[in-house]
Amino acid sequence: MSFVAPVRLRQQGVLLEPLDLSHEQGLASAAADGELWKLRITSVPEPGQTRAYIESALQMRAEGHRFAFAVVEETSGRVLGSTSYHDILPAVKRVEIGYTWYARSVQRTHVNTTCKLLMMGHAFDALGCHVVGWRTDNYNFASQKAIERLGAKKDGVIRGHALRRDGTIRDTVMYSMRSGEWPEARAQLLYLRDLHA
Numbered sequence: 571m572s573f574v575a576p577v578r579l580r581q582q583g584v585l586l587e588p589l590d591l592s593h594e595q596g597l598a599s600a601a602a603d604g605e606l607w608k609l610r611i612t613s614v615p616e617p618g619q620t621r622a623y624i625e626s627a628l629q630m631r632a633e634g635h636r637f638a639f640a641v642v643e644e645t646s647g648r649v650l651g652s653t654s655y656h657d658i659l660p661a662v663k664r665v666e667i668g669y670t671w672y673a674r675s676v677q678r679t680h681v682n683t684t685c686k687l688l689m690m691g692h693a694f695d696a697l698g699c700h701v702v703g704w705r706t707d708n709y710n711f712a713s714q715k716a717i718e719r720l721g722a723k724k725d726g727v728i729r730g731h732a733l734r735r736d737g738t739i740r741d742t743v744m745y746s747m748r749s750g751e752w753p754e755a756r757a758q759l760l761y762l763r764d765l766h767a
Contacts, residue, residue, distance in 0.1 A: 579689070584684045585643075587639060588639060588640075589627055590624065591624055593652075594621050596647075597649050599648075599673075624638075635656060639689075641653060641685055650681060653671075656669060663701070665697070668705060686720055690755070690756070691756065701747070704720075705743065707742065708740060708742065714743055722745040727743050728741065728742045
C-alpha cells in the first residue's frame with residue numbers, strides 16, 4: 571500500500587481530489603487564466619501539454635514519488651489549479667508540498683492558504699509525517715514569501731540544482747517544518763485564512 575493513499579480533502583469551499591485525466595480541460599483553462607506557462611519559474615503546462623502533464627503526474631504516483639491533486643472550487647466544479655505531495659519518503663515520514671499553481675483569478679485569495687492547511691494537516695495528522703518540506707526557484711520571491719508565511723524554516727540553498735523550462739540552471743531554496751511546529755503554524759494559518767474568507 572502506498573504511503574500517500576488516494577484521498578479527497580475539503581474545507582472552505584475548496585476541494586482537493588486526486589488528479590486524473592478527467593481534469594484535463596479544467597486544468598488547461600486554469601493555466602490559461604493568466605497564461606501561467608509563460609512564467610519561467612513554474613511548472614505550469616503549456617497549451618496542448620496538459621494531458622502529458624497529468625500523465626507524468628500519474629506515472630510518478632505509480633512509482634510512489636508524487637501524489638498530485640486537482641484544486642477544485644466545490645460549488646461550481648471549476649478547476650483552479652494543482653498541487654502535489656512529492657519526494658515522498660515513507661521510511662523517514664517526510665513529504666514535500668509543491669508543483670503548486672493556481673489560476674491568476676484566485677491567486678492572493680483564501681485558496682492557497684486553505685490548500686496548505688488541508689495538505690499540511692493531512693501530512694502531519696493523518697500520515698504522521700515528522701517533516702514537511704518545500705522547495706522553490708531562487709528567483710521565485712513570491713513563492714518564498716508564501717512558504718515563509720506558512721511558518722516554514724529556510725534550510726538553505728542547493729546551488730545549480732535543476733533546469734528551468736527555458737534551459738537555464740536554477741538554484742533551489744529549501745524549506746521545512748517539523749511536526750512539533752505544526753500546531754502553532756496551524757493556528758496562524760487559520761487566522762490568515764479567515765482574514766481572506
